[in-house]
Amino acid sequence: MATAINTSTTDLVTRFPNFVTLDARTGYTGFIVKKENLVEVATAVRDEFGFDLLTAATAVDYIAENKMEMVYHAYKTTGGAGLIFKVQVERVDPIELPSLINIWPGVDFQEREAWDLYGIKFTGHPDLRRILMWEGFEGHPLRKDWKEPFFEEETKPFKSRWPDGQHTFAENKNPFRDNLNFPKDFDPEKYVVTGEDDLYMSLDRDSRKDEAGNMKTDHIVVNMGPHHPSTHGVLRVAVQLDGETIIGLKPVMGYLHRNHDKIGERNTYLQIIPYTDRLDYFNSMSNNFGYVTTVEKLMKIPVAERAEYIRVIMAELTRVQNHLIFIGMLMNDLGAMYTPSLYAFEERELILDIFEAISGARMMCNYFRFGGVVRDIPDDVLQKLKDLVFERLPAKTDEMERFLNENEVLVARLKGIHVLNADDAIKYSVTGPVLRAAGVPYDLRRADPYSIYDRFDFDVAVRHNGDMMDNYLIRFDEIRQSLRILEQALKQIPGGPINSQKPAYQVRVPAGEAYGRVESPKGELGFYIISNGKPNPYRYHVRPASFVNLTAVESMCIGSKIADFVALLAMLDIVMGELDR
């Protein structure tokens, strides 16, 4: 690199006095960049300031100011605070912004998402199709003036519920049964689906055409999913094959899309907590954790000491069971049907028993509250938890390793099959175990400590080959590190109250923005929340680990054999509830 990395300062204004200004709105931080200079500034942010990991890129619709804003959160893989820069454009269609895909290729899906949900066109993006909604969908659902079918009111609680709440079925509410919008001149008789052509053309966008522009016939396109057992839910992947080798690949998602962000903007702050459970439904505790820490950041309230420990215990238990399931499901994908996954499920059941005894539900825990947690751990459950952490789980992790790690078939399937190298992983904004298996020791619990992780003695699991075997083994390493944290937390857990606040069903959140992130078992889980002082968030955005990690799947798989694709996809540990939101 020609210019030296300037690690000491993050002052973009001094560097670019002419087109960067500080974001001076109350409660806001970061810099506002002029649209024309976005690419220049972004390049400097990466190359001069050293922010190599662009984690979140999302849009905000300021309809009152007639502005559309794109917010970028850049971080360093060496750790530390992030750099937020924003670009504002007038809210008049067509809204256009330069794409940053050449600087951070990991922004690919997030820009497509912003196009899909906000209608911001990114010039220079090579494949700007809708990503969560279907081609032919009318409108951009996250815009503030877009209303969903059966729209009732801008925000909850709805007035029709009380004091005169006669129950009605939503579908009976209006004469059209729903209020779906259709594109102009839409005629269902004549409608031809065009999205598929775009998809297949996107697979074929380089030289795989003859001079006349026709597709060569020796490549075949295989659609895996959305109903394929190894795509972990309703993910569809269009794969272009040359013989058995993958030469092009595009994931197609959105089959489980429910517009979580929009639902969040309708909800009050408290009402969002149970919805976050349903993002990554294996790790509802981690999702709760991420959301409440973000809101606490905005509210500037402390967390009760005992609750901090309980939170860490829950988050780490979640990680243990998530990785066990990962191992079990990977084996399923590799053809070792049922036995390993059911062994993994046994331990998971025991952990879920504890979740159920504490929070009331096995998976949809809804356990965290602003300032603490909802209820204390009963003594008998704490004892059960200790038995599990100190006796059973370490022994069972050993047993799992004895059971699988030396298995010759497994080793043959995993060893030496390349997943990602460190540079590519950073480039594609990959976080979590996949990044660490590629040799980058980037773990938010150490890189940007939140909660009380700085009090515990543990190592960031890291492996260096970046092949499938390393991706598999790092899960065991992480289980062990999590158990280490759990042991310390269970020994140190103090008494006292479990919430620093009084229970309240309406919380006051001062105006401003906050980006909170936690190390969920699948990677960085971020929440970007803008409050305008009202009971509902103005903007609520989830930066899911699965979604951003999937950006790398194309470059991961090209050149591999189709038989390895299933395992490569399993390595990313995606979960559709979080991916599609």
Add this chain to the structure above:
Amino acid sequence: MYGNGILKGLSVTLKRFLDTYTEDISWMLRGKKRYNSDEGIRHRSSKDTKGIFTIQYPEEQLIVPEEMRYIPFLVYDEGADGKKEVLCTSCGICAKVCPPQCIWIVRSNDPNTGRPVPVPTDFYIDMDICMNCGFCAEYCPFDAIKMDHDFEIASYGRSVYNLEKLLKPTSYYAKIRPENYAREEEDRKAKEAAKAAKSAAAAAA
């Protein structure tokens, strides 16, 4: 030797397989029931579980912890002559806090004065929408709405529960959540005692 790893792995499977039978025999020798008994089910979901792990639902049922929550119900006190004294005052907090907004409450008004009286005329919960989050029970100031343990509610139609279907007696609540019930009763009595002391002090002054 090639195949060592597989054999090592299979030894784990074999051990698990044999464990089931050694456990069965040891339970038999101790003269205890491993299956279809509370003790057996509890053991199978404890840290010492070995061998077979599954619970044969519906012949056997997992023992649910007290905090387990599934769809809400309304609590009523059994008054004299079997009258149902509904605890709900139709204040509407549950309807306001409900994340999917599945609670509809009709507040009743006094026919003479037109002012609201603290009892609901009707109360609907659309169980198809309910997400079992438990907020209604958590934030109810009158302990009038609680989460149930009965999860076998599958039906062919849609499940919109009205007041009649939602009501369950306090004794049922005390049965499924004994610890919570005891704690709430204690709180209530303490509050009543404090109130009585306060009014006694006021009367004395």
